[in-house]
Amino acid sequence: MVWLWDLNGESDQPLRKMQGQHRGAVTAVAFSQDGKYAATGDRNGELMLWNVSDGELRYQPLGHHSMVTALHFAQGQLISVSRDNTVRTWRLGTDGAVQMSEIKRRSNEVDQVGVSSDGKYLLDSQGQEMRVLSFPGGLTETIFQNPSQANVFKSFALFSPDNRLVVTTSSSEGILQLWRLDKPRTYEIRQLMPTDRYPATCAAFVPDGTYVIGGSKDRNIYVWPMPSRDEVDLQVMATLTSIGKEVENSQGQVKVIAEMENPPQHPLFAGDVVTMVADPRK
Template identity: 30%
Template sequence: MGLRFKFLGKLPDLEGYISILQKAVKIIPNGHSNKAALLDNLRISRQLLFDRRESVGEVFERPKGSVTSVAFSPDSKRIASGFEDGVIRVWDVKSGETVTVPLQGHRGSVNSVSFSPDGRYIVSGSEDKTVRVWGAGTGEVITGPLQGHTGSVNSVSFSHDLLLIVSGSEDETVRVWDAEIGETVVGPLHNHRGSVNSVSFSPDVRYIISGSEDKTVRVWDVESGETVVGPLQGYGGSVNSVSFSPDGRFIVSGSEDGMVCVWDAVTGERV
C-alpha cells in the first residue's frame, strides 16, 4: 500500500467535530428524524479517530508492487525501502518525501536493504542474484553489481567497520564481499542444505551468523570461512531471521514454526 509515517495534524479538527456531534445528540430528542444520522456520524468519526491514533501514519506514496524490505538509517532520519519491481526508494521520515531519485538497476524483486553504519551507503540484495551498493544521498551505484550467487539474494548486511558485506542466497551459500571493490573475499560457504534466509556480522566483525531453510543456524569465522558454532538445531521449520546481540555474546533466531531461540554465541547452547 505504500509508506506510512506518523501524521497527527488533523486529529484536533476531528476531535472538535466529535465534540459537536456529541452535544447535538444530547440536545435532539429520541425519535427525531436526524438523530439516527447523527449517531451514525458519531460512530464513524470515533472509529476514524481511533484508526488514526493506532495507525503508524498517513499514506504518502503508492509505488508499483509490494514493499519487500525496509530499513532505517542509523540516525533514524531516513528509510530505505525495496520494492517488488526492483526499485529502491529513500524517504525522509518527517516529510514522507523521497530524498533521492529512485535507485534503479536491479532486474528482480529487492529482497533485502540495509544502511551502512555511517548512513552513507545502502546495500541491496535482489532476486536477480546480485548485490549492489548505492550512495544513500545520491542514489548512484557505488559498487556492483556484485555477481557470484546462482540464486536469489535473500539477505545482505554491512560489517560494522564498513569494509565488508555479507550476503545469503537461495543457492544455499553465504558470501563475504569487499565493500569497495566488490570482490568475493570469503566463500562461497556451502554447509547449509537449503536457502540462506538471513545473515549478519558480529559486532567485532570476526564472525557471521546465518539462518537457513534447512532449519539450522550456523556461526562462521570471517577469516577462514569455517563453521565455528553449529549447526544449531531444534527448529521445526525454516529459520527466517538471525541476529547477534550488541555485545556479541548471544544469538537470536526466529523460525517458520513460530519459535524464537536465544543461543550462546560461543558454545551454541540454548540460553
C-alpha cells in the first residue's frame, strides 16, 4: 500500500491511502517538481504513477525486470533505476508512459543512483570508480575514484541541489564523502563522520543545499552542515619538492612530497586528509 502524509498538518496520521496497491513491497518513491504526481516502484520492478490531490492511480508504465531502487522526475520525464542494471527514461503522457531511452549500468552495488536536477546527468559506479554519464546517450563526462585503500562505492551516490557536489559512501563505518565535480578532475573535499560507526544506508540533501542528512544501519539519523561556497571553491596550491623514482608496491604507486600553502581561513593541521590533483599537462 502507498500512503500520503501532510507534513504541514498537525496530525501524525496519513492524509490518505492511494487507490490501488503494488503486488510487491514498495522500494522507491518520488514526487514531481510541481508536487502534482508521485511515482512508486516495487521489488518486482513494477512502476505506478499517482495523482497526489486525490490518490488516484493514473497508470502503470511497463517497469523493469527486477527491484526498482530509485526514481527521479526531471524535465517532465520519469527516470527509474533498477537492479536489472538498467536506467530507463519515461515520457509521461495523459493516458500512459512511453519509454524513451535505456542506459545499461556497469554494476548494481549502488542502489540509490543520483540524477542531476536538470535531468542531464546520471551517476554510475563500478567498484572504486564513479562515472558521471550524460542523458540520454550514456556518454562518460567525468570520472572520479576512491583512494586505492578504500572500499568500493555502495548504497547511494547523489547530486547536491546545485549539481556541484556529490555525496557517496564506501565505508563500513558510515562515513559519507563529499566530492566537488570539476573538470578535468573531481576530488573529495570533505568526509562526514557519524558518532557511531555503522554502515550508511541512505542520504539526502536539504532542498536549499545547506545540510546533508544521512541514515545508518543502527537506526540513527545524522545531520551535517554543508561547506560554504567559498570552501567548495577553495583550491590550495602546492609546490612539488620530491617525486620518487621507484614503484613502491604492486599497485604502481610512487611517493610524492609537496609543500603546500596553508590557507588562513581554513588552516590545515597535522593529520588532515587532503586530495592532491596533479595536472598532467604541466
